[in-house]
Amino acid sequence: MFADVTAGHIEAAARRLGGVALRTRLIRSAPLSALAGGDVWLKLECEQRTGSFKLRGAYNSLVTLSPAQRAAGVVASSAGNHGLGCAWAARELGIAATIYVPATAPVVKKEGIRALGATVDDRAPHYDAAHELAVAHAARTGATFVSPQDGDGVFAGQGTVAIEILEELPALAAVVVSVGGGGLLGGIGRYLKSRAPQVRVIGAQGDRSNAMSASVAAGRVVEVPVPATLADGLSGQVFEEGLRVGLSVMDEIAVASEEEIGAAIAWLYRTHGVIAEGAGAAGVAALRGRRIAVLPTPAAVVVTGSNINPEVHARVLREFPA
Numbered sequence: 001m002f003a004d005v006t007a008g009h010i011e012a013a014a015r016r017l018g019g020v021a022l023r024t025r026l027i028r029s030a031p032l033s034a035l036a037g038g039d040v041w042l043k044l045e046c047e048q049r050t051g052s053f054k055l056r057g058a059y060n061s062l063v064t065l066s067p068a069q070r071a072a073g074v075v076a077s078s079a080g081n082h083g084l085g086c087a088w089a090a091r092e093l094g095i096a097a098t099i100y101v102p103a104t105a106p107v108v109k110k111e112g113i114r115a116l117g118a119t120v121d122d123r124a125p126h127y128d129a130a131h132e133l134a135v136a137h138a139a140r141t142g143a144t145f146v147s148p149q150d151g152d153g154v155f156a157g158q159g160t161v162a163i164e165i166l167e168e169l170p171a172l173a174a175v176v177v178s179v180g181g182g183g184l185l186g187g188i189g190r191y192l193k194s195r196a197p198q199v200r201v202i203g204a205q206g207d208r209s210n211a212m213s214a215s216v217a218a219g220r221v222v223e224v225p226v227p228a229t230l231a232d233g234l235s236g237q238v239f240e241e242g243l244r245v246g247l248s249v250m251d252e253i254a255v256a257s258e259e260e261i262g263a264a265i266a267w268l269y270r271t272h273g274v275i276a277e278g279a280g281a282a283g284v285a286a287l288r289g290r291r292i293a294v295l296p297t298p299a300a301v302v303v304t305g306s307n308i309n310p311e312v313h314a315r316v317l318r319e320f321p322a
Contacts, residue, residue, distance in 0.1 A: 002186050002245050005152050007194035010159035010187060013060045017160055020092075021056050024048055026168045026300065031271060032287060038297025040287070042272065043165055045304050046280050050084040050112070052233075052305030053184055054148065056160050058085030061146050061153030062093055070095050073143040077101075077134035079127050079180070079233045080109025081279075081305050082148035087118035098143065100134040102126050106232065106277075106309045126226055127236035149181025150241050159187030165300045166192075172199050173296035176283035178304045179203035179212045179253065180234040182242035188302070189249025200296055203246065203253035204286040206261050206278065209234035213253045215243045230261050230278030230316070233305060254292045256285035264288055265313070266320035268303065277308035 025044045032040035045053035062074060073096035076086045083099035090097035097118040101110060103125055113120050124130035138145035147154060161184070166172055175192065179185050185203055192199045205213050208229035214222040215238050226235050238246070246253070256264070261278050264285035268274040276284075283301040286292055 001152070002155055002190070002241060005155045005190055007191050009152065009156040010163065010191045013156040014160040014163050016060055016063055017056055017157065020059055021160070022048055023164055026165060027272070029272065032284070036287065036295055036297055036299065038299070040297065041169060041300045043161065043300050043302045044274060045161060045302055046274060046276050046306035050081070050088050051307040052081035052084065052280070053158060053161055053302070054081040054085035055088060057154035057157035057183055057187070058082060058146065059089040060157030061151060062086065062089040062095060064153055065144060069144050073097065074146050075100070075134050075137045075143040076146045076148065077127070077131040078148055079235060080105045081233055081307055083113045083118070084109060084116065084307070086146055087113045087116035091117050098137060100124060100130040100137070102130050104228065104232065106307060106312070108309050109307050112307070149183035150239070154183050155187045155190065157187065158184045159191040161302060162188040162191040166196055169298055169300060171298055172196065172300060174200040174202060174299040176202045176204055176287065176292065176299065176301040178234060178279050178282040178302065179205050179246070180209070180236065180279065181238060182212065182245040184302070184304065185249060186245040189245070193249055200251045200294065201249050202292055202295070203250050204283040205234055205253065205255050206231040206282055207255050207257050210255050211236065211238040212242065212246050213255050216246050216250070216253055229258060230265065231282055233277060233279030234282065252293055254286035256282055256289050256291050260285040260289040262316050263320045265308070265316045269317065270322055274303060275306045275308065275313065276303050277305045280305040
């Protein structure tokens, strides 16, 4: 549980991930710096193995399983990127993996999971149904359920992103993090609140994937509609644990429009040569759309993933010309 994760756990996870997770680039964005009136850096987790930060939490969770748990296999629910991370880690560690994803998950993610040797079940109409199927599978078979946004291993693994940012940018004043269920937010937020409490932690979502922002505003879990969105990696409802994470570590949460997310995807590609999926571009979208109320600098924006269907990326570039 999030309450049990300490900065020490995150530092231990960083040691486990040494030589496994890539140390992704932190690059200064001159246009975003000009917009913000101070230095803004992009942490390119879209260049991580499997195309997203999710590998960090997945591997840290699987590598700490007991021999008996490894023999029983793992199961996960995922919008796609957590499934890719679990499938990669399971292949490296010799563990059987089954991944439940929604039918609407991008083909590039589903095919990537299968290519890594995991079993894919995409019968569920949306992420929350995939989650229910995965939990039932674990109860039925004895496999370990590896949640994308809960559990000590996931939080600690995701938090290693913050270690890398602080090592390269010790004057960090703010970090902007895409928020779905709260796994990345929880890991980064927990580490910064412990080791660099002066850093402002800002969440970013899309207006079609805003379960966390709606729930934070209400002070309780709020169920939201889940329409189709470019930010599919942020879709779905937030659970009680995720809300506790948000309320405990976030100083602010910004919500970008679907159009701003599309424009950010196109802008990242044209300006920095970076391929980002919608969830990965949410922080940049919030900044470019002036949705962030207070952004001290220097600031880091985490570009969380690159797994977007090529035809969708091409369409976005057409719809948002330079």
